[in-house]
Amino acid sequence: MNSRIAFIASNTFREAVRDRVLYNLIGFALILSAAAILVGQISIEIEKLVVINLGLTAVSLFGIVIAIFIGIGLVSKEIEKRTLYTVLSRPVRRWEFIVGKFFGLTGTLVVNTFFMAIGVFAALFYVSHRFVPADALIFIALYFIILEFVIICALALLFSSFSTPLLSAVFAFSIFVIGSFADDLRGFAAMTHGFTRWLATGAAYLVPNFSAFNIVSSVAHEQPVAPHLILQNSLYALFYAATALSGAVIIFEYRNLK
Amino acid sequence: MKQRRQVSIIAGACLMVSLAASALLLHHLDQVRAQATLEEVLYINSPKVLKRLSLGYEGLLADIYWTRAVQYFGGRHHNDARSYGLLAPLLEITTALDPHLIVAYHFGASFLAPAPPGGAGEPDRAIQLMEYGIRNNPDDWKLYYDLGFVYYMNLKDYPKAAGAFARGAKVPNAHPILGVLAAQMAEHAGEYETARMLWTATYQNTQDRQIRQNAIEHLRGLRVDEDVTQLQKAVTRFGERTGRLPASMPELMAAEGLRGMPLDPMRHPYKLMPDGRIEVSDPDYLPFATKGFPPGYKPQPKFHYDEK
Amino acid sequence: MSAIEILGLEKTYQVGFWRKRPKVALRPLHLTVEEGEIFGFLGPNGAGKTTTLKLLMGLAFPTGGSARILGRDWTDPEVKAQIGFLPEQPYFYDHLTAHELLNYYAQLSGVPAKERSQRVQATLQKVGLTDIKGVQLRKFSKGMLQRIGIAQAILHDPKLVFFDEPMSGLDPMGRREVRDLMEQLKQEGKTVFFSTHILSDAEALCDHVAIIHKGELRGLGAIEDLTSSVQGKIELIWQGTHVPASIKALGAECHVSGEMVRAVLDEAKQDAAIDALRREHLRLIALTPVRTSLETYFMEKLRRAETTAGKAS
Numbered sequence: 001m002n003s004r005i006a007f008i009a010s011n012t013f014r015e016a017v018r019d020r021v022l023y024n025l026i027g028f029a030l031i032l033s034a035a036a037i038l039v040g041q042i043s044i045e046i047e048k049l050v051v052i053n054l055g056l057t058a059v060s061l062f063g064i065v066i067a068i069f070i071g072i073g074l075v076s077k078e079i080e081k082r083t084l085y086t087v088l089s090r091p092v093r094r095w096e097f098i099v100g101k102f103f104g105l106t107g108t109l110v111v112n113t114f115f116m117a118i119g120v121f122a123a124l125f126y127v128s129h130r131f132v133p134a135d136a137l138i139f140i141a142l143y144f145i146i147l148e149f150v151i152i153c154a155l156a157l158l159f160s161s162f163s164t165p166l167l168s169a170v171f172a173f174s175i176f177v178i179g180s181f182a183d184d185l186r187g188f189a190a191m192t193h194g195f196t197r198w199l200a201t202g203a204a205y206l207v208p209n210f211s212a213f214n215i216v217s218s219v220a221h222e223q224p225v226a227p228h229l230i231l232q233n234s235l236y237a238l239f240y241a242a243t244a245l246s247g248a249v250i251i252f253e254y255r256n257l258k
Numbered sequence: 259m260k261q262r263r264q265v266s267i268i269a270g271a272c273l274m275v276s277l278a279a280s281a282l283l284l285h286h287l288d289q290v291r292a293q294a295t296l297e298e299v300l301y302i303n304s305p306k307v308l309k310r311l312s313l314g315y316e317g318l319l320a321d322i323y324w325t326r327a328v329q330y331f332g333g334r335h336h337n338d339a340r341s342y343g344l345l346a347p348l349l350e351i352t353t354a355l356d357p358h359l360i361v362a363y364h365f366g367a368s369f370l371a372p373a374p375p376g377g378a379g380e381p382d383r384a385i386q387l388m389e390y391g392i393r394n395n396p397d398d399w400k401l402y403y404d405l406g407f408v409y410y411m412n413l414k415d416y417p418k419a420a421g422a423f424a425r426g427a428k429v430p431n432a433h434p435i436l437g438v439l440a441a442q443m444a445e446h447a448g449e450y451e452t453a454r455m456l457w458t459a460t461y462q463n464t465q466d467r468q469i470r471q472n473a474i475e476h477l478r479g480l481r482v483d484e485d486v487t488q489l490q491k492a493v494t495r496f497g498e499r500t501g502r503l504p505a506s507m508p509e510l511m512a513a514e515g516l517r518g519m520p521l522d523p524m525r526h527p528y529k530l531m532p533d534g535r536i537e538v539s540d541p542d543y544l545p546f547a548t549k550g551f552p553p554g555y556k557p558q559p560k561f562h563y564d565e566k
Numbered sequence: 567m568s569a570i571e572i573l574g575l576e577k578t579y580q581v582g583f584w585r586k587r588p589k590v591a592l593r594p595l596h597l598t599v600e601e602g603e604i605f606g607f608l609g610p611n612g613a614g615k616t617t618t619l620k621l622l623m624g625l626a627f628p629t630g631g632s633a634r635i636l637g638r639d640w641t642d643p644e645v646k647a648q649i650g651f652l653p654e655q656p657y658f659y660d661h662l663t664a665h666e667l668l669n670y671y672a673q674l675s676g677v678p679a680k681e682r683s684q685r686v687q688a689t690l691q692k693v694g695l696t697d698i699k700g701v702q703l704r705k706f707s708k709g710m711l712q713r714i715g716i717a718q719a720i721l722h723d724p725k726l727v728f729f730d731e732p733m734s735g736l737d738p739m740g741r742r743e744v745r746d747l748m749e750q751l752k753q754e755g756k757t758v759f760f761s762t763h764i765l766s767d768a769e770a771l772c773d774h775v776a777i778i779h780k781g782e783l784r785g786l787g788a789i790e791d792l793t794s795s796v797q798g799k800i801e802l803i804w805q806g807t808h809v810p811a812s813i814k815a816l817g818a819e820c821h822v823s824g825e826m827v828r829a830v831l832d833e834a835k836q837d838a839a840i841d842a843l844r845r846e847h848l849r850l851i852a853l854t855p856v857r858t859s860l861e862t863y864f865m866e867k868l869r870r871a872e873t874t875a876g877k878a879s
Contacts, residue, residue, distance in 0.1 A: 007673040018661030081657045089623045089651035090674045091643045187329045205281045239280040246273035256626040
C-alpha cells in the first residue's frame, strides 16, 4: 500500500516537472532580479523590505497558481483523458490514488519553493551584502507559505474529484481569496444576528484561514514569530488538508467514471 | 462493495475529526491573534499606498476596513480600553478608499474626538476627517452637522460650530435643524437644551448601533444633570423656607407640591442624602452624567447593549 | 473454475440535469467465460460492451447483479493483480517515455523491482515496439499507442486479459500481429476476453462469442455451432453451363459463372442431385456444406431483436 502511494506520488511529480512547471522559476527569477536591481537605485533604507515583501509574495502567488492549475487537472484530467482506466484496473485502491496525487503535487511545490527560496536569499544578499540573524525569519515565512500550499493542494484535489477543470480552478481560486480575508469574515459574522450569523460563522470556519499564514509583512519588519503560532498553524494545515482529502476520497470512491 | 463502504466510513470519520480539530484550532488562534487584522494598518498606514495596492477594488477594501474599524472600537470599548490609537488610521483609510462611505464620518464624529475611554481623544483628526468628507460630499448636510457637532461637544468652540451649522444650512435639502442650531450657538451655547438638540439629532440621523447607543447615554446624562440641578434647587428652597434639610424624598416632594417619586432615566429613584445632596442610585449606568455622583466617584463610560 | 462469471450485472444511468430520466445501458447480463479460451463480445457501437467492461473493472458501479473473476468477487482488489485491461482508444501520460510508463505500471501491479526492467523490455519486444527509447509518448502514433496499451495489459503476466476494441487504429499488418498475439496468449494458457464490432476478427479467433445489442444479450454460443449449417444446405459445383431440369426440380438455386454452375439445395436432396448429374454426364467439381457466416447470424439476431422491439412498441 505505501509503496503504491509513493509510486503514484513520484509519477505525479515527474509528470508535473516534464510539463514544464518548473519553467515558472525563470519568470520568478526575472522578476526578483529586476526588483532587486531597481530597488537598489531607489532608496537605501527600504530595499531589504521591498525584496522580502516582493519575494515572499511572489513565492506565495506563483505557488498558489501552480497548485491550482496542476491540482485541478490531477483527477479531472485523468478522468477525461481516461489515463485513469489503466491505473485503476491494477491493484490500486482509489483512495491510494488520491493520497498519492496529493503527495506528488505537494512535493512538486516544495521543490519549486526551495528553488525560489534560493532566489530570494540571493536577491537579499545582493541588496544587503550580508545576512543578519533576523533573516532566519524568512524560513518561517516560507514554511508557512508551504503550509498554505498543502491546504490549496488538498482543496484542488477535492474539487477535481467531482468537478470539471475549469470549475475546479474557479472554486479553488475563490476559496483562496476568501480565505485570505477569513479574519474579516469571522469579524463580519460576529456583527450579524440570527440565521445570517449562523451561516456566516459556519462559512468563516469552513474556509481556510490563510491570513494566519501570511506573516510576510511582519517578517519584513523583523518581528519575531511566536513558537506556538508555528505549532498551531502546522496542526491547522494538517487537519484542514486531512478534511479536504477525506472529502475527496469519499467522493472519488463513489464516482462512476465516464 | 464492502471495500467501498469500509473506505468511506474511515474517510468519513477522518473528515469529521479533522474538521472539528481545524475549527477548534481556528477558534483558539482567534483568541491569540485578536489584533491580527490590524497589523497591516500598522505597517501600511498610508491611505495612498493602500489605494494603489487595492488594484481597483477600493470599494470592497473600504468596506473591509470599515468593518475592522467598527470591530476595533467595539471590541476595545467592551474591554474598557484606555486608548484607541488605530481608530483614526482605520477611518482615514476607509474614507480614502471610499470617500462616500458616509457612516464612517458619523462614526468619526462620535468616537474620534471624545477623550478616552469614550473615544480616541483626537478632535483635530476628527475635524480633518469631517472636512475631507465635506470636500468629497459637499451636498450632504449631515457632514456639516457632524463637523459642527465636534466643534461644539469636544472643542467647545461655539463660533466655529455655528459656522459649520450655517454652512450646512445653505446646502439644498438641508434639515431645518441646522439653521436652528446655528442660531442657538450664538445665544444658548452652554445650555442643556442645545446639547439635547444635538444628541437627539445625532441619534436620529444614523442607523449605526454604536453611535445611537452613545447618543442615548449622553441624553440620559443630560437628563440626570438637569434633574439633579432642579432637585438640588428644591432642597435649597426647602432649607430657606424651613431652616432645615428635608428628612426624606417624599417630604421634599410634598413641599414642592408634587406627587410620586422622581426617577432617573434608568427608572431608579433619586436619593436624598443626609447632607442634603441629591444622588443617583446607580451611577454606573449613567456614565455621561456629571452631577449626582457620590463623592470620589469617577464615571467609566461603557456601553451596555443589553439595556434599554 | 470459470475465468469470468457475470451474474446479472446491470447498469442504469440517470440522465438529465433537473428531471432525471433513467437510461438503461445494460440489462441484467448472465455470461460465463471458461479459462484458456478466447471469448468475443460482439455488438454494434453503443451496445453496452464498454459499459460491461467498465463494470467488471470497477470503473463504474452496477445498479444490480454481481460477477466473479477468477473465482473471486469482482470488487476484490487482489483480483486486479491477475488481470490486464486494454481500454478503447487508450491515452497515456504524455510526457513519459514508453519505458517509464510501463515501469510505472509494473510498479503499480506489484512486479518485484528486480524483474521490472527486464519484463518491460520483453513486453515491448512482444508487441513489436523497438527503438523507442527516450521518446515521449506524445510523439507516438495511434498504432504505437495501441501497442503500448496492449503491452501494459500483459506486462505483469496476468491470467486473464480484457481488450476493448484491440484492433482499432491498426493497419492490416498491425491487426494481424495482434491476432497472432492473442493466439499466443491463448497458447500460454491465458484467457482473453475482447470486445469488437469487427466480425471477421471474432470469427477467426474466438472459441465462444456473445452478441449484445442495446444493452441486452442477443446471442451466445460456440463459433462452430453458430456458423454451422443451420439450414442444412449443400452447394454443388459442376463443369459446364447446362442446368438439368431434374436438378431444378429439386428446388435448387443455380448460378452460372464462366464455365461452371453453382447450385444450392437441401442436404436431403444431395443423393438425388448427384444421380441427376451422373445421368446427364455432368462432371462434379465440388460438393460442400453451406456455412452460415457469423455476419449472417449476427444480422439476424439484431434484426429479430428489432422486430420484437417493433412489435412490442
